[in-house]
Amino acid sequence: MISIQNISKTFTLKSKTFKALDQVNMEIAEGDIVGIIGSSGAGKSTLIRCINLLEKPDNGAIVVRGRDLTKLNASELAAERKKIGMIFQHFNLLSSRTVFENVALPLELDKANKTHIQAKVTELLKIVGLEHKADEYPKNLSGGQKQRVAIARALANDPHLLLCDEATSALDPITTQSILQLLRDINQRLRITVLLITHEMEVVKAICNHVAVIDHGQLVAKGTLENILFNNSHPIIRQFLNTKNMTIPSDFNKTLQSQQNDGLFPLVEIELNGRVAFEDLVDTIYHHYKVPYKIIRAEIEYIGKKNFGKALLQLQGNADHNADVINYFNQHKIYNSVRGYA
Ligand SMILES: Nc1ncnc2c1ncn2[C@@H]1O[C@H](COP(=O)(O)OP(=O)(O)OP(=O)(O)O)[C@@H](O)[C@H]1O
Secondary structure, eight states, rough: EEEEEEEEEEEETTTTEEEEEEEEEEEEOOTEEEEEETTSSSHHHHHHHTTTTOOOOEEEEEEETTTGHHHHHHHHHHHHHHEEEETTTTTOTTTTHHHHHHHHHHHHHHTHHHHHHHHHHHHHHHHTTTTGGGGGGGGGSSHHHHHHHHHHHHHTTTOEEEESSSTTSSOOOHHHHHHHHHHHHHHHHHHHEEEEEOOOOHHHHHHOSEEEEEETTTTEEEHHHHHHHHHSHHHHHHSOOSSSSSOOHHHHHHHBSOOOOOTTTEEEEEEEEESSSSHHOOOOOIIIIIOEEEEEEEEEETTEEEEEEEEEEESSHHHHHHHHHHHHHHHHTTTEEEEEEE
16 A cells, blocks of 8 residues: 655745645555546656655655655665666666666666576566567667566566556557556556556556546546546546547538528537446437437447447437437536537
């Protein structure tokens, strides 16, 4: 268990002070994969760096497995830090060392013997799928491979916690997915708690079971991914959700009008928030409100047992019945907007 208790951090630059973290409280259970999401400058990196005391918080406690890291002396802190791995956006590998030597570095610093280093590095390179690259130098690796080396290095001292600072931000989408899968695999196989910071909701959705949202140095929301998406009216959360309008297919767009006229039906875009299953929603529209409909587009995903996403529906009932359906959306806090009539 990691308990972040009332952490604040102020930076001073040219006699100006800036509060990067403001009384942040957070509990992280062992085995969780927690995503910390926030805009640029929100304080994500500062928070993650406070957890292993790369930044010393102004006040508050960082309690890791029962010990408050802010109260430890230098050698005690060094010992605790060994059990907290960290990876970075730009990998931070040593270019003059081979893949094997990069991964071996923490073990060498720890004065491990050669036999142990050989066995451990071989095992770690196997976990990250890079046994065949042991003798390569970082310059000959792809971004994804470099991050795998960095992950292997971060695991060298058998950490219980892995901190990931924008670990996939420099990678393309496919490589991002493979690194996220590797992190999930490590979390499950090695029972390592993972804390990752990102500005991408897709990263959070891909692997995190808990989410914390940080804005201007304050924790503005935290909970399971399902809960965060369920209570999605917070402006910062909305900023991270795909709130762009759906594209209306060209056949509908051609005849789209802004006013209701005879023979035209409203195109209603809805945002599913987990309160109503899409299957039940369309069933209600048809059977309860007796409104025929067309599903023009739908981008729906299940997270846990709840569905989220968007759909564009054409309601083909009479004006009163269509209005009843829209009222039903409003009652269930389903964001909706009439995009036009076609
Ligand atoms: N060492 C420092 N000295 C002065 N100000 C700092 C320092 N580190 C961070 N800050 C400031 O603290 C604020 C939070 O920075 P931080 O890097 O934690 O944000 P972030 O959410 O990780 O942003 P990004 O996603 O852009 O990396 C920013 O305004 C930043 O300029």
